[in-house]
Amino acid sequence: MWRGLWTLQARAARGLLRLCSRHGSGVPAPGSGATIFALSSGQGRCGVAVIRTSGPASGPALRGLTAGRDLPPARSASLRLLSDPRSGEPLDRALVLWFPGPQSFTGEDCAEFHVHGGFAVVSGVLQALGGVPGLRPAEAGEFTRRAFARGKLSLTEVEGLADLIHAETEAQRRQALRQLDGELGRLCHDWAETLTTALAHVEAYIDFSEDDNLEEDVLERVDSSVRGLEAALGAHLRDARRGQRLRSGAHVVVAGPPNAGKSSLVNLLSRKPVSIVSPEPGTTRDVLETPVDLAGFPALLSDTAGLREGVGPVEQEGVRRARARLEQADLILAVLDASDLTSPSSCNFLDSVVAHLATQSTNESSQRLLLVLNKLDLLSSEGPGFSPDLPPHLLLSCLTGEGLESLLEALRKELAALCGDPSTGPPLLTRARHQHHLQACLDALGHYKEARDLALAAEGLRVARGHLARLTGGGGTEEILDVIFRDFCVGK
């Protein structure tokens, strides 16, 4: 009995160690060994610019530029006069920091020079560093790649960092920070741990069941943990479209009859004159698309032609494009002129687009709709005298701005439902790559359940675990690394 269980636990522990080690690909970053340097703050004139180095010659470089003085105490800022070691020419009085490896961002010896941000100072320091033996300029993403190669960051954390650098809205920044924090990676590690244990149990059963010294219900326990895992993966996959919307923007399409004020609304929401506004019905013909930050969420806002029948061929083409774009919308902003609700084009739009969507139940795949009655300023003070069977709606005046606050609040709620709320919800799968591996993991668990013999069942578990490992970077897949690191700028 004890022998079987001991082996079983030892195997589980070995597997866990393999999976829990945060060592990324295990492959050294290309060209590591050299010491790299780059300007890490933005380009252009600024108050302070940060230049950093990573690699074994960081210490000699720091000493060289500070006229041979001792290295400053680790991880605390010291004021030093910087000069070019070759000419002795003074460059700047700067704050310098020394981060001996492995307690640094990359895990290697690193140095930072916080210099005055003028062009001449920055280029002088970069040139001086280029003259130090063993130093060369860094390539895009090379600092992060080294951090990954030394196990300082997992692959999902690297992606989080890339997204953080590129985050344009509040919600994107929060999501990227959570991912950088390793939340998605930790979740995958927990799942992988469950699979490692399950695999160890199945293998032990294969090896020792004849000895009759295994607990009876080992396989049942494996089945039940696989069922639990399937449920968790399924729930995350159902959420997957949200994370991707948060990363690349939800499609919000403004539609309605001619002259309702669609283009006026697009300009108001994007705070710039994207579309031509005129009293002439049929002004907008093409679909005009603009990326906007809507109440903290990223969105791709599309203005479309007013929907009506029986007009010339050019406008008809505009109407066709508008309808096609409506089909791709995550959220439809349906705009009507509140003072013109009984016109044929308004009634037609209400019947064909609004009524149809307003009655639809809201599940994950359905389109969402906000009905906006514009030109509130044209209504008499008694309020709108329109039909009582109008679906829920918001009142707005693009002219005076009245009702805009409520519209933005309603948009925030809709977008939070579409993109997921990164301050409260579970960690989101922000990339198609995440979704692919989770789906493949789920498929492999299906093979486990269908397998007729235990060897095939074990193989199903192994494949499932492999996909989780690849999600966080344990799979050693160089191609995806290249794709991800390409997103970085030099100096990161």
Ligand SMILES: Nc1nc2c(ncn2[C@@H]2O[C@H](COP(=O)(O)OP(=O)(O)OP(=O)(O)O)[C@@H](O)[C@H]2O)c(=O)[nH]1
């Ligand atoms: N009084 C009033 N007029 C408005 C308001 N919003 C828009 N308008 C006017 O309504 C007219 C049509 O506005 P647009 O924004 O061009 O309307 P549209 O729906 O894009 O029109 P098409 O592209 O032709 O379908 C313009 O003269 C606007 O100035 C509003 O809130 N109040």
Ligand SMILES: [K+]
């Ligand atoms: K118009």
Ligand SMILES: [Mg+2]
């Ligand atoms: Mg228009």
